[in-house]
Amino acid sequence: NAGVTQTPKFRILKIGQSMTLQCTQDMNHNYMYWYRQDPGMGLKLIYYSVGAGITDKGEVPNGYNVSRSTTEDFPLRLELAAPSQTSVYFCASSPLGQGGYGYTFGSGTRLTVV
């Protein structure tokens, strides 16, 4: 049981380039989330999804896009990378939106935009 798998683990992008951060979970969780982690700022929600075909913006969605074509996959797309998107990105999943089950996190993607 792999849990939540994120790829790549590290990436350096040049300003203006695009890339997709991959996230896959094998726990049949309906709810999936993308957060970014910046020093001293905690984790900020970028996008989330409550099921296949349904996505919604979080607190800091600008510069990002997501899709959820299957229950398992929730990729995060960066278009026109900017230095402000240098961060560590975490994908997480949860079985339900209620009940306080908590999240299962991926190992993170460390992205640097230069």
Added chain:
Amino acid sequence: AQRVTQPEKLLSVFKGAPVELKCNYSYSGSPELFWYVQYSRQRLQLLLRHISRESIKGFTADLNKGETSFHLKKPFAQEEDSAMYYCALKSGNTGKLIFGQGTTLQVKP
């Protein structure tokens, strides 16, 4: 506004000393709160949830609605407790979590 505040960026204690990591929240309604921990080079993991009133690795946290706090406590710190700790508040019915800024706990030998 819904908010989670962890006032200390860094908490440094000696092994065997008591630990209290502070967390205050702002939420209208009945809150659901969590503590997550991130050990060095490991992924974030759930430490405990207030609804289960459990003790994990010797840590406990009590919800105080009057003071809007959910402080994490441990009577005797161990070196292996050194990590980043995040307090989180569930927002709405889509499972979104609002995280605090995080507190780094450093336990010195």
